[in-house]
Amino acid sequence: MDINSLFDLSGKVAVVTGGGDGIGAGCCRILAAAGASVVVGDINADKAKAVAGEIGDSGGKATPVACNVLEDNDLVNLVDAAVKTYGTVNILVNNAGLGGGGRENPLKIDVDYVKRIYGINVFAPWRLCQLTVPEMKKSGYGSIINITSMSSVNKEPDMGIYASSKAALNHLAANLAYDFGPYGVRINCVGPGATRTKALLSVLTPELQEKMLLHTPIKRLGEVDDIAQAVLFFASPASSWVSGQVIFVNGGGNQTLT
Numbered sequence: 001m002d003i004n005s006l007f008d009l010s011g012k013v014a015v016v017t018g019g020g021d022g023i024g025a026g027c028c029r030i031l032a033a034a035g036a037s038v039v040v041g042d043i044n045a046d047k048a049k050a051v052a053g054e055i056g057d058s059g060g061k062a063t064p065v066a067c068n069v070l071e072d073n074d075l076v077n078l079v080d081a082a083v084k085t086y087g088t089v090n091i092l093v094n095n096a097g098l099g100g101g102g103r104e105n106p107l108k109i110d111v112d113y114v115k116r117i118y119g120i121n122v123f124a125p126w127r128l129c130q131l132t133v134p135e136m137k138k139s140g141y142g143s144i145i146n147i148t149s150m151s152s153v154n155k156e157p158d159m160g161i162y163a164s165s166k167a168a169l170n171h172l173a174a175n176l177a178y179d180f181g182p183y184g185v186r187i188n189c190v191g192p193g194a195t196r197t198k199a200l201l202s203v204l205t206p207e208l209q210e211k212m213l214l215h216t217p218i219k220r221l222g223e224v225d226d227i228a229q230a231v232l233f234f235a236s237p238a239s240s241w242v243s244g245q246v247i248f249v250n251g252g253g254n255q256t257l258t
């Protein structure tokens, strides 16, 4: 068996949402390093360009696309750009996601906020499945990876919207695995623990970090590459009989806010 070929994505086309920073950017880099052509979608066009440029400079193939996952036209355009530029879509990473941080008091929270979080975290990933699976089916290779969260299984105060949106995304994958499997398309989730990105750093204090590490057997917080490596597994032929699953990448523990 050729170990390298298990992780080889040469000739494959990947679309990543929120690919301009944090975990999404890490996914773009690792998928490109494995040989995939990557469409870097992000609401921030400059960040998408920077990540695509960096991949190009290191010999990979990437195209930036400005995409707010809350806008249906942007989702259609993202998938069209992948098909026009590279011919198909084989890998979809539903990474763009917002919410949480212990800021979701259920009696005070704004109705529009709730719609927005569910729109970004649940509706957009579902819609992108609808738009990309026909391409995956035609090409004979498809893998969808939803970035969810430890919050999808945790119970904490003021986290109900984010946590339930991520739980929905896990359960969506478990069910869609039945719909898409017969087409040769797999769908799985990677649930990060606390991972050092701008989103985490916006709520992290030295005291919180110390508390999180008490509940983390591997004594550090996550890095973007820790998450991207699990995404690579699901994207690649190494996981060809794995679908409908969630893997939590969390240092063996659980880094809650409370």
Ligand SMILES: NC(=O)c1ccc[n+]([C@@H]2O[C@H](COP(=O)([O-])OP(=O)(O)OC[C@H]3O[C@@H](n4cnc5c(N)ncnc54)[C@H](O)[C@@H]3O)[C@@H](O)[C@H]2O)c1
Pocket: 017, 018, 019, 020, 021, 022, 023, 024, 041, 042, 043, 044, 047, 067, 068, 069, 070, 095, 096, 097, 098, 120, 147, 148, 149, 150, 191, 192, 193, 194, 195, 196, 197, 198, 199, 200
């Ligand atoms: N960092 C963590 O500790 C952690 C833990 C669990 C889950 N997650 C999940 O990982 C994913 C990525 O988080 P991160 O920490 O890398 O965030 P981040 O803030 O570092 O990066 C998010 C990226 O998404 C983009 N983005 C934001 N809104 C968008 C929209 N509407 N459309 C398109 N792009 C948009 C941003 O411009 C940014 O480039 C999210 O789904 C998040 O819920 C993160």
